[in-house]
Amino acid sequence: MAIKPRTKGKAYSPKSTGSQWFNRIGFKQNKYGTCKFLSIITTFICILYFFSSRFYPMSRSMSVSHPPSHGLYINEIPASSRLIFPHVEHLPVLKQITVRGLYNTRLEVDGTKRLVLKAEENAFTDEEKKKTTDQVLLVKRSFLDHGKLVYRKTNDAPKVVVVTLIDFENYDMETVIRIVQNRVDYAQKHQYGVYVRWIQEFLPVLENQNLDQSYDFIKPLMIRAAMHAFPTAKYIHFVDQDALLMNLDLSLQKYLLDPKILDLALLRNVPVVANSNIKTYNHFELNSAKIIIPHDTDGNIDTYSFVVANDFHGQALVDYLNDPLLRNFPWETKGDKFGYAIGHLLQWHPTLLGKTAIVIPKVLASQHDASLDSEDEAGNGASSGDAYHYNEGDLAASFKGCRSRGTCASEIRNMYEKIKKS
């Protein structure tokens, strides 16, 4: 009855039961009394609404807590800087200790000795470091603790992390310093992160612990570690140690990750790997590119410098490559097994291919032609102009095959000087 609108002036007649009810509570029975009563209720409900929306989710907060995500080591150390790289000056000592001396070994049933990674191991504390005088032990511990570093600051988290593996067995100190310095110079210019680790840190994870045979499959392990060390980074840019970032002014985000630029570099409707029937898509969603990887001169996947997004698409690719079943498969290739395996995954899994931008090598890793360094050949003019070899101004130069040529150190030295000049 009370709600029924009245058009005549009889609204306040004492017959109305609603008014009587108001009267009883003590509100004056006039035009403003009832309004006041209603507005008090309205305010009360508004306040209730405001507070209930504040506290509503609290009543359903998660009662189960899960352990935090961890990497190969369970106990991790927060890194203070977004440039994470090992003590390069330890290289001569590490060379002396050798890999066998760095890890504990376990005798397997078949009589082979295997390196063991202690996942539960705690990091060496500062106090322990002060007490220890044994230089070798300090170097050993710093090698083992380096993998425990993770970047967890949220205020200036880098969007892109440059990732590189370095090798203390096959490279000399000068070369390694150049490689690391190159990444640091580049990252500092663009506020990116750097994640460098010794390649030997990953040996215990592998089934085949021969470094030369398993070299290629340490790369995905490294990328996964970088994804974990920088969880808020959008992209991981892997750069092989046999490559240098030559043009430090090119920001990866502006230069390649921008859809408009990526559009120009993208290879459409070309075989995913040489002679494959599977071709890259004509219609590619540029905004959703999760993996950006170049082709080499032969039209195969090149792994000297490529970009992987740090989300489940990128993780799926890397995790699949880290699957022991895939890693230990006898891949029928003489070249880069890692690139071959990526080529396999892209051909077999269209969903992944739909998120992969295969680009021209020039934008990520133009191959450096060593013959151009020494002398000006007749073919010089032709090859320096093509899209596959390094030209001045390209982002990176890769020294593919320098390990078999045995010229990595000299090539890196030559090219490193060229960066300095520009």
Add this chain to the structure above:
Amino acid sequence: MSSVPYDSPLPITNHQLDFDEEEKKSRGSKFGLRYKIMYWRGRLADSLARSKRQILLISLILFLFIWINDSTVSRNPSTTSFQGQSSNDNSLNKGGSSSDSKWYLPPYSKRSRWSFWNQDPKIVIILAANEGGGVLRWKNEQEWAIEGISIENKKAYAKRHGYGLTIKDLTTSKRYSHEYREGWQKVDILRQTLREFPNAEWLWWLDLDTMIMEPSKSLEEHIFDRLDTLADRELKSFNPLDLTTDIPYVNYAEDLEFLITQDCGGFNLGSFLIKNSEWSKLLLDMWWDPVLYEQKHMVWEHREQDALEALYESEPWIRSRIGFLPLRTINAFPPGACSEYSGDSRYFYTEKEHDFVVNMAGCNFGRDCWGEMQYYTTLMEKLNRKWYTRFFFP
């Protein structure tokens, strides 16, 4: 003024005069309109002033209605991937225990009761029917009957709760007979269904030999609303395969997108839920890889189940989003299945506790499918009989 020639068919009039009159007219009507507006405004203000509290009351009731209605319509779950990790800043060195709590939102969007125009179901049941399809041997009448009963059961359930139902044919076909493709059918059907129901949020796969015993329970109240406490993500409570419980890089802050159960022999894919998401599409694509299968097809007896176990064992991106439901929540067994574990209350259908679904898994391997189906159908009818049923069906 008179630019119109004399022989023009247009009537020639004195325009000047015409204008004056028109102006007058319009002025008069303008005055009339203004008066009318003022009059009605006065009336409106008057009646508004008189019925102020009625208007306030009506708007208050409307507000309350919208509020209550709104609170039943939940928001979409937010997907911020690194939520958990960023909140773990301080507990880094301690490892193990973290009090990482995230606001729990059910993993589906409730549809408003008032949106009658939206016909797309949010949950779609896939019923895998016609197993074998009579290709390799005759399909007998009992198998036909089982199929009829099972389909009827799912149909009634889907209708009752507004879910979609799609019945998929599992006829043995040459496409899947090659040793590398033996288990692909399930994955192909799931991908096909995702294409057919692009707006569905969850898919519920059910084998043919299943029976929904408690049709009154909706999946929302039975599973999704209590998913955070129901699902086990770390194999803590039950690990029949003895899988490694802790592998690097698994991120439990991710949403659950694939809900499966484990029986005595490992993963059981007779009844599972999968979310319609980019992650699921990628998983369905990556599930089968010839390199993995070439090495393992002699070992992987249960095909797609074993392949998934292998992926779960070693790949953190998959492990991050898989949750295990207790077997009895969506996949309870009759005493005949896992019979060597009889007495273990984790596996078997219990009438008193009103288990949701019974799955007569493996009943065609030396057991009596028809008998079991008959038994559970009668039981289901008995359990769901209301006191007034006897008036209509004596």
